[in-house]
Amino acid sequence: MTIKLDVIQTVGLAVLVFLLGSSIKKRVSFFQKYFIPAPVIGGLICSILIFAGVRTNWFTVEMNSVLQDFFMNLFFTGTGFTCSFAILKKSGRLGLKLAIGAVLFLVVQNLVGVGLASAFGINKLLGVAMGSISMSGGVGSGASFGPTLEACGAEGGTTIGVAAATFGLLLGSLTGGPVAERLIAKYNLKSTATDAKTEEKKIIPLEQKSF
Secondary structure, three states: OEEEOOHHHHHHHHHHHHHHHHHHHHHOHHHHHOOOOHHHHHHHHHHHHHHHHHHOOOOEEEOOOOOHHHHHHHHHHHHHHOOOHHHHHHHHHHHHHHHHHHHHHHHHHHHHHHHHHHHOOOOHHHHHHOOHHHHOOOHHHHHHHHHHHHHOOOOOHHHHHHHHHHHHHHHHHHHHHHHHHHHHHHOOOOOOOOOHHHHHHHOOOHHHOOO
């Protein structure tokens, strides 16, 4: 049985998955302590259910992707507007080191991807799809570069790129929280952000001031 979802049903499913993740996170202290994102919780459950349906030949789900390109373009455009040399300069030497490290890891990711692809005897372009395209670029880059890789002979480039990016995001979300929590506890880090609500409480209304 194939369950086909139109654009409204697909968006509705995404909302339900997010609400499911949020509800579970509110009730499970482990997810709160280690900063596991609600979309990851709900998305993982949904993925397992769909996977079980496919493996048992019970059902498959086809979602509408008509909004995918629009929102990916919107996301990358918004991300691009947040980047500038002014921000890099403001971040100082630490930010510069981070930027250089990120660029160098693009090369490392591709070398590892191509090397493993060669070792397993598959198209080396698929190694690139599983390298910097997906690991640094994310799902959007995997879907964007996939057709180009397929045109160059890498069959399944889009699917592999998106799958690798999804795996990377999931693993990063599951490990990033615990690592961050341990570092915060180890170095006793405190937020320097101003609590807007606290500041509002400190403001005395004009009529209550004595002159």
